Amino acid sequence: MNVLIVYAHPEPRSLNGALRDFAVQRLEAAGHQVQVSDLYAMGWKATLDADDHLDYQPGSQFSPSGDSRLAFANGRQSADIAQEQDKLRWADALILQFPLWWFTMPAILKGWVDRVYAYGFAYGVGEHSDSRWGNRYGEGNLAGKRAMLIVTTGGWDSHYSPRGINGPIDDLLFPIQHGILHYPGFDVLPPFLVYRTSRMDEVRFAAVSAGLGERLDNLWHTGPIPYRKQNSGDYEIPALTLRPDLSPGRSGFATHLGQG
Ligand code: FAD
Numbered sequence: 001m002n003v004l005i006v007y008a009h010p011e012p013r014s015l016n017g018a019l020r021d022f023a024v025q026r027l028e029a030a031g032h033q034v035q036v037s038d039l040y041a042m043g044w045k046a047t048l049d050a051d052d053h054l055d056y057q058p059g060s061q062f063s064p065s066g067d068s069r070l071a072f073a074n075g076r077q078s079a080d081i082a083q084e085q086d087k088l089r090w091a092d093a094l095i096l097q098f099p100l101w102w103f104t105m106p107a108i109l110k111g112w113v114d115r116v117y118a119y120g121f122a123y124g125v126g127e128h129s130d131s132r133w134g135n136r137y138g139e140g141n142l143a144g145k146r147a148m149l150i151v152t153t154g155g156w157d158s159h160y161s162p163r164g165i166n167g168p169i170d171d172l173l174f175p176i177q178h179g180i181l182h183y184p185g186f187d188v189l190p191p192f193l194v195y196r197t198s199r200m201d202e203v204r205f206a207a208v209s210a211g212l213g214e215r216l217d218n219l220w221h222t223g224p225i226p227y228r229k230q231n232s233g234d235y236e237i238p239a240l241t242l243r244p245d246l247s248p249g250r251s252g253f254a255t256h257l258g259q260g
Contacts, residue, residue: 001220002033004091008098008109010040015197015205016099016152022209023095023150026216035087039108045080046111052078069119077118084116088142093219094186096176097150099197103172113180122184131237136183138229143185146219149173150192150212157195169193174253178227187224189215228258 005023009016020036027034037044045051050062053071071077077085088094098105117123122142126135135143151173153160160169173191181188192215194208215222228234228242236243247255 001092002035002090003027003093003095003219004035004037004087005095005097006037006039006109006112008039008096008106008112012041014099015194015200016097018205019150019152019194019209019212020097022212023097023216026213027219030217035090037084037087037112039112042080044108044112045115046108048111048114052081052115054078065119065124069124072118072120078115081115081118084112085118085121088116088145091145093146093148094142094181095148095150096181098152100151100153100155100172103166105176117180117184125184133230133238133240135185136230137178138182138185138227139231140183140185145186146189146224147181147186148189148191148215148219149176150194152194152197154197155195157193160193160195171253177225178253178256182225182227188227189219189222189224226258228256232258234258 005020007016007020009020011017020038024034024036048064048068050056050058050067053062053067054076055071055074056062056067068077075082096105096109098109101107104110122140123136124134125140126132128134134140155166158164159166160172162168166172169191177188177191192212200208230240234243234246235241242255
């Protein structure tokens with residue numbers, strides 16, 4: 001299998017760097033092909049702008065989505081964007097690895113998503129009409145692939161528990177796991193989380209890497225988070241609200257989980 005790791009940490013000698021190296025070795029030892037997009041090492045350009053469209057005419061009004069659609073359709077995207085899309089087509093599984101910074105991914109990784117997820121590639125895919133809002137949330141160009149987050153946090157696991165002060169980790173990661181990964185079609189596996197990173201030593205690192213190794217060994221067998229699919233009949237058309245008979249009286253992120 002082919003695994004793409006998109007990795008966002010500025011320091012290779014960090015905890016994240018050690019976990020990244022461990023993951024690559026473990027996957028390769030199991031016979032998988034691995035590519036790493038090391039965003040800081042690549043000098044990844046994080047900002048989406050007119051330079052991303054090779055046919056952009058200086059002085060004309062730039063449309064972030066409209067120019068993305070044209071550049072993708074006409075093969076006129078910036079080369080770094082097209083290369084990352086090729087890696088995604090190649091991959092059977094995508095791993096996004098990052099330290100939690102201000103309760104989300106580092107800006108450089110968000111910039112990878114903003115730019116690589118072009119109109120026609122990750123969104124704006126499929127029929128758009130009064131009765132259908134495209135192929136998304138479980139369908140799309142990346143359907144059939146698996147995805148997983150590896151996230152480290154300074155905060156304790158209790159801070160991210162259901163009543164923890166930071167908010168539940170499943171809620172904080174919902175925009176990434178549901179909005180960025182499930183949206184273009186990925187099956188999203190439960191995240192691998194490392195809390196309280198300041199309390200790391202060799203003994204704990206051995207335990208953490210053993211846990212990560214187990215998750216990587218089971219990358220193809222672990223059941224995905226049971227997010228509902230947009231076009232499964234669970235949502236009313238055209239409002240795209242959950243049918244009233246499903247999770248009655250409830251709202252919030254967890255209502256978008258089905259039976260699994
Ligand atoms: P490092 O700092 O590199 O290492 C952490 C510890 O692990 C160190 O003690 C190091 O010695 C040890 N270590 C490293 N490698 C090994 C090894 N191979 N074996 C044994 N020990 C090792 N946290 C939150 O919870 N929520 C937030 O919203 C949040 N926002 C942040 C925003 C910013 C801008 C920053 C800079 C930090 C934020 N943090 C937050 C904390 C952040 O999530 C952690 O600092 C980060 O996850 C730690 O990962 P690291 O790879 O940088 O660890």
